[in-house]
Amino acid sequence: MTASVLLAAVTIAFPREGQRFGPLDRCYLIGATDGGETNLVVAGRNVPVYRTGAWGVLLDVVPGTNSVSAGGVVRRFYVAPRKPTTAGTAKAPEKKYVKLPYAGDVPRAHPAGRSPEGITIVIDPGHGANDTGAVSPHGWFEKDANLMLAKEVRSALAARGYNVVMTRSDDSFPELYDRPKVAFACNADAFVSIHHNAPPHDKDPIALRYHCVYAWNPLGECLAKAINARMASSSGGVPADNGVMHANFAVTRNPEIPSCLIEADFVTSPAGEESVWDPVRRRATAEAVASGIADWCGSDLL
Ligand SMILES: [Zn+2]
Secondary structure: OOHHHHHHHHOOOOOOOOOOOOOOOOOOOOOOOOOOOOEEEEOOEEEEHHHOOOOOEEEEOOOEEEEEEEOOEEEEEEEOOOOOOOOOOOOOOOEEEEOOOOOOOOOOOOOOOOOHHHOEEEEEEOOEOOEOOOEOOOOOEHHHHHHHHHHHHHHHHHHOOOEEEEOOOOOOOOOOOHHHHHHHHOOOOEEEEEEEEOOOOOOOOOOOOEEEEEEOOHHHHHHHHHHHHHHHOOOOOOOEEEEEEEOOOOOOOOOOOOEEEEEEEEOOOHHHHHHHOOHHHHHHHHHHHHHHHHHHHHOOOO
């Protein structure tokens, strides 16, 4: 076997932005948020850090071999020296989010077979406080739309018997990395972040309107598919279905608890704004989200 064949045989297919998922690999538990400029070495292979599936704690790292330990488990990771800037000076040392070893480091058992009373869902209303999120044509804030829809989803899940934990239930702002920690703290079975969208700069904010659900790994993808299917078939005033998308968000990277992020509609479109702030429409969206979560809980998908 030649070296190149050997190399090809051990190459792991990472999902790329916008692509569908490859297999979940349990090695990739150390993550960072810097856009992949540095590399993580896992089993002798360089891995772009931004493609790892993890959340964690902020640590100082140095170029070369770093290690982190907790609970008697040591994880070592390598940070490549940063490229010199055009002025010839190296960039300043940086901090990385590194996942501490966590009990088990294995996905939670899927809740299929358990009654809703034994299943805990974390609902995360995006943004809050000074972080308004997107702004609608009338100057209304996405953070408020997220909280209103999240509360409606909580009611719809509670009516089905599920335990629901909210990352916020008022106009506060939990830090981004504290949100998935809520899911760990309450031993959650699933984590669902709720947002409303705004267009990229090159798209028409008047016309653009769709819903989609983001996930990062196959655990989250199954949950996202179940929710998106119900949202797509929800009755009346439904924005177009943009499907399940791949995204490396702090709230979707959890390698142990199935996690996804819903963009329920666009608040920047006048029609979207009208729909998002319509209580009847909101209830229908919440019912679709809750039904999707219930579908996932009742299936044996992982
Ligand atoms: Zn948002």
